[in-house]
Amino acid sequence: MEKEKNEKNKKLPKKEEINEWYPEVLRKAEIMDYGPVSGCMIIKPYGYAIWEHIQKYFDERIKKLGVKNAYFPLLIPESLFSKESEHVEGFAPEVAWVTHGGGTKLGERLAIRPTSETIMYEAYSRWIRSWRDLPLKINQWVNIVRWEFKHPTPFLRSREFLWQEGHTAFATKKEAVEEVFQILEEYRRVYEELLAVPVIKGLKSEKEKFAGAVFTSSVEAWLPINRFSQAATSHHLGQNFSKPFEIYFYDKNEEKQYVWQNSWGLSTRSIGITLMIHGDDYGLVIPPRIAPIKIVIIPIYNAKNKEDVLKYAQEIREMINKLVRDDEVVLDDSNDTPGAKYYYWELRGVPIRIEIGQRELKDKSVVIFRRDKREKENVSIKELSKRIQELFEDIHKYLYDKALKELREVIIPVESLDELKKVIEEKKAGIAYWCGSVEEEENIKYVTSGAKSVNNPLEGELERLGIKKPKEKKCFICGKKTDKIFIFSKCI
């Protein structure tokens, strides 16, 4: 009986019980912990290091596009927050308000930012005067509070989260719209190149677009909880904000013009998406490019050869230090047995493990274990550096391909609402030609008990990802002719 219990604790079945697997593994691997308030979690160092990788990568990319970082206040006066009507309506239900300072009731409530359009644009209206002030491209890395009432899920749906929000202003609509897709492509890169997660670039439906936007584009990822997740968004705001906020400039002809604006964001949800997709029954599998610890070295010795083996392990470590940062390699010389260390580091998702014992010492080699496939191989130290680099690439590719295969298999072409209903009941996603009407989307949600439109994939996306299209180019509900294809699914 006790043995049985111990065996059970070893493996964490991901597929069958992912809703328990996910928070349990995240906590055991020390990615996060719960805080005292529901939906507000602690990101522990091992999890935060992943965010730092994402930040570094994206920050460098946007700086090349001329974006500068800044910081705007957390608190937004209600009057300012309410200036754009669609925007307020969209966010009002989930805004957390500061109403008191100490014991004194404030004259005006202050919103804790659920997003920073309003507080930034108040400043933009003072900063932008001439065509020479444009384009203005500012980004901030900050926390956000949105008071969700659904069950919180670590990283994927929490009341407080971290993100970057870019807010840009242009003289012309053309420049602004171009940038929307430029940024969307950067988000695709973050997911596919860094996190090994395939995503679909596309446009949100009228119903699902950002409150206050002219249109919203997104990248979307499929999760093993049988839902799509909005992985990042890039909005074109048109002049919806510049008019109420009076953000205008005088052009070269001395004519007054309102600016054209965008906003775009990527949050810590990206961490949740990545970890949920790649993990397995042994715990996390962290893609090499963001792994806080990339290599763990396990020395295997007995009383007689301990010194020699450890010395050899040290040598190997120094070799590796040329490939990865010193803090990204761990030489685990603690007193646990090798097997115990294997399980420990596998739970934490370290991509590569190097085992070193008497045998390897003798023939100047090491055993390399790759976390993704859980396979071992023997490598001579001459080949070590090269092989590690190959493996990092290969692990990334393997994880990406595996996720892509699942994405392809889960999107099913449908020709009617009944078919969509069936597909959603089977916990998959549907793809259909659809006219995009808000009423029809409400009906879809009702009939399928909760499915939404995910997005309208951009030209070429479905081909790029190898996703099948439906045949007839007419709306699967009203039958009207249309060229627009949408994916439908439950979402988180």
Add this chain to the structure above:
RNA sequence: GGGGCCGUAGUGUAGCUUGGUAUCACGCCACCUUGGGGUGGUGGUAACCGGGGUUCAAAUCCCCGCGGCCCCA
């Protein structure tokens, strides 16, 4: 938005029906032992989610709050 289940050391649990010294395992610390997939031993550490009520006495019964999970809309 509606309904249900649950909360005991860091983790997983026993105890709750029928109120009376809180069980076991893992983990953690020390020492010995062991070492190529969770080595074995000895000793130690550590808990009743918070508040209120009932009672001589509450982990146990009642109420409120906080938190976690599930199902339906």
